[in-house]
Amino acid sequence: MDFDWSEQQRAFRATVQAFLKAHLPADWESLAHGPGTAWQSDFSKKFCGELARAGLLVPHWPERWGGRDADAWTSFILAEEMWAAGEPRGGQYMNVNWIGPTLMRFGTEEQQARYIPPMARGETIWCQGFSEPEAGSDLASLRTRAEKDGSDYRINGQKIWTSYAGHADTCFLLARTAAGRDGLSIFLLPMDRPGIVVREIPSLIGEGDIHEVFFDDVVVPASALLGAEGQAWTIVRGALSLERVGIPRFALAAAMLDRAVARLKAAGRFGEGAFGAAARAGAASAAARLYSYQIIDQRHHGITTGAEANVARVATVTAERLVAEFIVEHVPEALCGADPMLLVHHQRAIVAGIASGAAEIQLNLIASEFLKLPREPR
Amino acid sequence: MDFTLTAEQASLATALDRLAAPFEAVPTGFHGFALVSPELEQELAAGEFFDIALIPELGPLTAALAVERLARLPYTAEFALSMLVRPHLPGEWRRPLAVVEDGRPGRFVAQAGTVLAIDGDNVAVLQPSPDAIEPVESLYAYPMARLKDGTRPTPISAAEGAALRKWLRVALAAEVAGLLHAAIASTVEHISVRKQFGRPLGSFQALRHRLAECAMLAGGVRLLALKAAWTGDDGDAALAAFHAQDSATRVVFDVHQMLGAMGMTLEHPLHLWTYRLKALLSDLGGRGGQAKAVATHGFHTT
Numbered sequence: 001m002d003f004d005w006s007e008q009q010r011a012f013r014a015t016v017q018a019f020l021k022a023h024l025p026a027d028w029e030s031l032a033h034g035p036g037t038a039w040q041s042d043f044s045k046k047f048c049g050e051l052a053r054a055g056l057l058v059p060h061w062p063e064r065w066g067g068r069d070a071d072a073w074t075s076f077i078l079a080e081e082m083w084a085a086g087e088p089r090g091g092q093y094m095n096v097n098w099i100g101p102t103l104m105r106f107g108t109e110e111q112q113a114r115y116i117p118p119m120a121r122g123e124t125i126w127c128q129g130f131s132e133p134e135a136g137s138d139l140a141s142l143r144t145r146a147e148k149d150g151s152d153y154r155i156n157g158q159k160i161w162t163s164y165a166g167h168a169d170t171c172f173l174l175a176r177t178a179a180g181r182d183g184l185s186i187f188l189l190p191m192d193r194p195g196i197v198v199r200e201i202p203s204l205i206g207e208g209d210i211h212e213v214f215f216d217d218v219v220v221p222a223s224a225l226l227g228a229e230g231q232a233w234t235i236v237r238g239a240l241s242l243e244r245v246g247i248p249r250f251a252l253a254a255a256m257l258d259r260a261v262a263r264l265k266a267a268g269r270f271g272e273g274a275f276g277a278a279a280r281a282g283a284a285s286a287a288a289r290l291y292s293y294q295i296i297d298q299r300h301h302g303i304t305t306g307a308e309a310n311v312a313r314v315a316t317v318t319a320e321r322l323v324a325e326f327i328v329e330h331v332p333e334a335l336c337g338a339d340p341m342l343l344v345h346h347q348r349a350i351v352a353g354i355a356s357g358a359a360e361i362q363l364n365l366i367a368s369e370f371l372k373l374p375r376e377p378r
Numbered sequence: 379m380d381f382t383l384t385a386e387q388a389s390l391a392t393a394l395d396r397l398a399a400p401f402e403a404v405p406t407g408f409h410g411f412a413l414v415s416p417e418l419e420q421e422l423a424a425g426e427f428f429d430i431a432l433i434p435e436l437g438p439l440t441a442a443l444a445v446e447r448l449a450r451l452p453y454t455a456e457f458a459l460s461m462l463v464r465p466h467l468p469g470e471w472r473r474p475l476a477v478v479e480d481g482r483p484g485r486f487v488a489q490a491g492t493v494l495a496i497d498g499d500n501v502a503v504l505q506p507s508p509d510a511i512e513p514v515e516s517l518y519a520y521p522m523a524r525l526k527d528g529t530r531p532t533p534i535s536a537a538e539g540a541a542l543r544k545w546l547r548v549a550l551a552a553e554v555a556g557l558l559h560a561a562i563a564s565t566v567e568h569i570s571v572r573k574q575f576g577r578p579l580g581s582f583q584a585l586r587h588r589l590a591e592c593a594m595l596a597g598g599v600r601l602l603a604l605k606a607a608w609t610g611d612d613g614d615a616a617l618a619a620f621h622a623q624d625s626a627t628r629v630v631f632d633v634h635q636m637l638g639a640m641g642m643t644l645e646h647p648l649h650l651w652t653y654r655l656k657a658l659l660s661d662l663g664g665r666g667g668q669a670k671a672v673a674t675h676g677f678h679t680t
Contacts, residue, residue: 001380001381001382001383001384001387001439001443001604001608002379002380002439002608003379003439003604003605003608003609004379004608005379009379073379257677258677258678258679261673261677261679262677262679262680265679270673272666272670274673275666275669275670275672275673276665276666276669278669278672278673278677279616279617279620279624279665279668279669279672279673279676280620280624280669282617282620282672282676282677283598283602283617283618283620283621283624283672284598284621286602286605286614286617286621287597287598287599287601287602287621288598290598290601290602290605291597291598291601293379293381294381294601296379297379297380297381297382298381301382311593311594311597314590314591314594315594315597315598318594360587363586363587363590363591364583364586364587364590366590366593366594367580367586367587367589367590368586370590370593371562371566371589371590371593372566372570373566373569373570373578373580373581373586373589374570374577374578374580374581375581376581376582376583376586377577377581
């Protein structure tokens, strides 16, 4: 057991930091909000293209798909630096973290050849069509239908809270092909198909972020089905476990806590009244970081991650909340435009306990799988 | 960054598990406040476990792992300061170690070979004579005693005092981590069995979520303690100690709430962990003291 970075890991982090310094525009911090505006979507394609050319977009992918089989630490160090910088990859972080790897595992050769190379070049934006008006935490109850129609599927229904849908090229869509949890299937759906309507929902969390997506008799060929009919639950569980510890939220939280404290110190406002809340937020961020590192270490050693991933997620949600609360209490001007990155952090922190599975669902899983408490009667 | 135990750490953990086995259960009929074991103390001394931080292949991180493991026992002995703080004392000082802050009663003061006397910013060291010690009764699950007035400790330098405070924080966090683990495990056992309204208490979401959060906090304390032991960094030590006292404050309340009246009795062992945790809550100025240390050392603001 040790808590040191290797020389190689330090050098890689320095490379990523130097890349960010060289490739982010001078006014990046005031542009980092969004994260799904038209400008950001365009910028993410330019930026990810440059990352790809530098070998920094998908280093952990296999060589066949443009990577170099780098280890789990490499991709996580990369993710930490990207997230701490305000995530200039925009929605493309999903391609890198889980959509690409999921297609490599479950996709047909045709699907892989069509979708993976543009991801590896940083040219394409995906959205994740999971939540519905009647299916949030209870995802298995979703109603969007995909009905076999000759050699095609006909899709009808509605998704909601869909991030990046406004500028996405493709949707990773979860739809019902039969009744029950085993009746869910995944479709790789081009967003330019007739019958798809996207409406942005104005929100607290930034421009261009969440949407409603309507599907009215959208026809896709059977070749758009990922894996087999009814296999969605298996595929999604694997994908979400990558997603949950995929975003190093603690990295931006810790950086913004440091920035808030620096700001208070400079103004002579960092007094004993703020110490307790600052220490609580700092400790929570440091704990979330180590919890996440523990999961990455398991991945690195090829150990299947259990409920520790849920604990890591709740620790991260807690850290996000405590840092955001510290800033609202002690640097209230952050929400009035005093520092665009503190505002970006606040907006992303709002999402932390809700996106990719509500924190309360994680707590249930911790109780059952980690503490081994008796389950709730159903 | 590697969370797998080294071969040396793993074999030490196995040895400690073996040593700890006879001390896992509370003796039948024990209804006291503190369950102190001279035999545990002797076994640890005989196995030279108090010096593991000084062995290069083991070091302070392994010592912190050992403190966390031993703190899970219902029995207690003075191991945390001996393992993590004693290597940083200026010169050779006898163990067991105790701390007396601002003249208040301290843990293991009556047993101590060496007492660290902390008065505000000053740290001093003394080897107390038996007539300078006055045992006191308390609810805490440690033997408590105070130093009589008129003892003359040897002051140590500000730099040495700061190093001792840092390692006291690491020791505090490592001990709290083990105590939290055991208190939560004891609570899991109780609410998995105890039924109300026809089902185990642990199947009610109001308790499940609360205990899951406690477990998240406890694991975080452990990770921060281990990291601080590895880095020996002032900021890491302050964060670990703050998180330890802050989390313990909440967890102690929550687990007693879940044990109900059972947790109020001396028949149930819960208090052997929670009333050690309560004794640790006031160390080094409590949360206010740790928060001040975090404010000084814990943020990167340049």
